[in-house]
Amino acid sequence: MDKQGNGGDSKILIFGGTGYLGTYMVKASIKLGHETFVYGRPITPHSSPHKINLHNQFRSLGVTVVEGELDEHDKMVAILRRVDIVISTLPFPQIPDQIHIIEAIKVTGNIKRFLPSEFGVEEDRMSFLPPFEACLDRKRKIRRAVEACGIPYTYVSANCFGAYFINYLLRPHEEHEDITVYGSGEAKVLFNYEEDIAEYTIKVANDPRTRNRIVLYRTAKNVLSQNELISLWEKKTGRSFKRTHVPGEQLVKLAESLPFPDNVRASLIHSIFVKGDLNYDPGESDLETSALYPDYEYTTIDQLLDIFLVDPPKPAVAAF
Numbered sequence: 586m587d588k589q590g591n592g593g594d595s596k597i598l599i600f601g602g603t604g605y606l607g608t609y610m611v612k613a614s615i616k617l618g619h620e621t622f623v624y625g626r627p628i629t630p631h632s633s634p635h636k637i638n639l640h641n642q643f644r645s646l647g648v649t650v651v652e653g654e655l656d657e658h659d660k661m662v663a664i665l666r667r668v669d670i671v672i673s674t675l676p677f678p679q680i681p682d683q684i685h686i687i688e689a690i691k692v693t694g695n696i697k698r699f700l701p702s703e704f705g706v707e708e709d710r711m712s713f714l715p716p717f718e719a720c721l722d723r724k725r726k727i728r729r730a731v732e733a734c735g736i737p738y739t740y741v742s743a744n745c746f747g748a749y750f751i752n753y754l755l756r757p758h759e760e761h762e763d764i765t766v767y768g769s770g771e772a773k774v775l776f777n778y779e780e781d782i783a784e785y786t787i788k789v790a791n792d793p794r795t796r797n798r799i800v801l802y803r804t805a806k807n808v809l810s811q812n813e814l815i816s817l818w819e820k821k822t823g824r825s826f827k828r829t830h831v832p833g834e835q836l837v838k839l840a841e842s843l844p845f846p847d848n849v850r851a852s853l854i855h856s857i858f859v860k861g862d863l864n865y866d867p868g869e870s871d872l873e874t875s876a877l878y879p880d881y882e883y884t885t886i887d888q889l890l891d892i893f894l895v896d897p898p899k900p901a902v903a904a905f
Contacts, residue, residue, distance in 0.1 A: 607674035613783035714852035772861030
């Protein structure tokens with residue numbers, strides 16, 4: 586395996602592999618040639634057809650699917666002994682439950698890298714409105730637990746999921762004449778297509794340069810404002826949309842008054858699309874995918890919108 590994480594020497598275990606990002610992660614691991622394992626909740630008579638189909642699809646692709654709960658310590662230890670790298674893509678409600686993964690990794694002692702479920706903002710350097718800040722505190726506690734156990738790690742900041750937010754902002758699956766714009770619509774936002782997030786993650790998980798480091802997923806061509814995104818969509822569709830603005834002050838009030846999880850969503854939208862908090866200048870010691878993998882041809886937002894025109898990815902279930 587080379588230093589850029591290419592090649593299929595590592596055995597990778599993915600928690601949350603049937604979830605939104607997890608599905609991309611499993612496919613990226615297979616694509617890059619790794620023996621891939623998925624640890625997921627057992628199939629029951631109440632399981633959705635989608636989850637059942639995913640389990641069958643994964644197995645047909647050679648994935649080892651282990652059905653179990655996060656509190657089944659012995660079962661997790663057994664599967665961890667068979668792999669080298671662990672990637673968690675568990676959804677937000679299960680973030681605290683990653684402590685069970687950490688405890689099992691500590692017992693086995695053979696895991697070369699653990700990537701906890703992050704993939705959004707860089708929580709150790711930024712602060713947000715209280716509802717979102719409370720959510721990030723849960724992720725920080727997992728980071729500190731990983732470090733306290735001496736487990737080799739990589740933390741990733743993937744910024745905005747491209748397909749998710751195109752669905753949220755542009756509503757391409759709906760018949761409508763208006764588009765909601767948060768704030769002035771001029772704040773710059775960094776989007777990354779989920780397929781690229783997954784491939785970058787498999788690469789950084791195998792890269793010796795990223796051991797015990799934070800990696801920022803920076804894609805220069807994908808930094809654009811809401812207004813630029815809407816204009817690009819109008820050009821591609823030949824349509825014109827009425828832009829309805831939601832002031833930043835209104836989002837702050839909603840973050841203060843709405844119940845969970847709507848208050849978290851309001852505070853997140855305020856930070857990303859009004860303040861532009863995710864479009865910051867990296868520090869000298871930051872690792873960036875643009876520098877680590879300069880030859881990787883990521884999907885631009887222009888190209889992603891073309892995908893939406895032909896075969897639009899379905900809207901994802903909200904993370905909160």
